Amino acid sequence: MILHRWFAALAVLASAAAAFAAGDAARGAQAFRACSGCHSLAPGDHRTGPSLAGVFGRRAGTADGFGRYSEALRKSGMVWNAQALDGWLRDPAAFIAGNGMTFPGLPDARVRADLIAYLQAVSAGKIAAPKTPGLPDLRAADAGDRVSAIAHCGDTYRVTLGDGTRRAFWEFNLRFKTDSSAHGPRRGQPVIVGAGMGGDRAQVVFAEPAEISSFIRSHCE
Numbered sequence: 250m251i252l253h254r255w256f257a258a259l260a261v262l263a264s265a266a267a268a269f270a271a272g273d274a275a276r277g278a279q280a281f282r283a284c285s286g287c288h289s290l291a292p293g294d295h296r297t298g299p300s301l302a303g304v305f306g307r308r309a310g311t312a313d314g315f316g317r318y319s320e321a322l323r324k325s326g327m328v329w330n331a332q333a334l335d336g337w338l339r340d341p342a343a344f345i346a347g348n349g350m351t352f353p354g355l356p357d358a359r360v361r362a363d364l365i366a367y368l369q370a371v372s373a374g375k376i377a378a379p380k381t382p383g384l385p386d387l388r389a390a391d392a393g394d395r396v397s398a399i400a401h402c403g404d405t406y407r408v409t410l411g412d413g414t415r416r417a418f419w420e421f422n423l424r425f426k427t428d429s430s431a432h433g434p435r436r437g438q439p440v441i442v443g444a445g446m447g448g449d450r451a452q453v454v455f456a457e458p459a460e461i462s463s464f465i466r467s468h469c470e
């Protein structure tokens with residue numbers, strides 16, 4: 250009887266191991282769509298979350314050059330093997346309390362196994378990292394997307410573009426951002442993004458924060 254139970258337990262363990270092993274990397278590549286809004290698999294390409302290049306077998310919180318890790322993740326002492334990734338991807342908030350990955354988790358064990366197989370295969374160089382949609386190259390913006398002046402009056406921003414056109418925005422609908430990367434705008438040449446015709450909202454992207462207030466003039470005509 251005891252022996253019987255022991256065998257039963259062994260069988261359960263074996264099938265759990267099989268479930269890990271059975272992860273299908275090709276299906277995992279599809280499942281990675283749930284991640285690619287925040288993560289790239291290209292080395293050094295950090296987005297909202299760190300690049301996941303080489304994540305399999307790496308210590309948590311150590312991707313080179315990612316400056317936004319939570320203390321909780323950095324101090325977790327976790328190493329990203331299949332078991333740790335399974336727990337993390339099932340319910341990140343429960344797995345490492347106080348971490349900064351705002352992702353609800355994947356309840357389906359099968360999907361997690363597929364994803365883990367995929368991350369492992371990419372980390373091992375068996376599958377090439379997919380191209381993450383590139384960020385727009387703001388250095389190459391047309392004159393019509395370059396901003397030459399911004400005036401603020403009342404509740405309105407008036408934006409003058411490099412081709413001479415002017416657009417007015419309700420101040421609540423214009424956002425100011427910075428992009429200090431190699432794709433970002435040149436200094437002193439902010440670029441307007443998402444201001445397509447009919448769009449009532451847009452963003453102006455600057456090379457660095459100090460430019461923002463120096464560029465905007467309080468001025469009514």
Ligand code: HEC
Pocket residue numbers: 281283284285286287288297298299301304308309310311312317318319320321322323329338347348349350351352355364
């Ligand atoms: C909404 C954005 C977002 C989504 C979606 C997301 N992540 Fe994350 N992820 C993050 C952030 C931010 C961190 C860093 C968390 C911290 O420092 O606490 C992170 C951290 C990680 C880490 C730890 C990396 C390290 O270097 O220690 C792994 C592994 C990971 N995510 C895998 C995934 C996978 C796989 C998916 C898809 C199922 C996913 N993430 C979906 C934002 C996201």
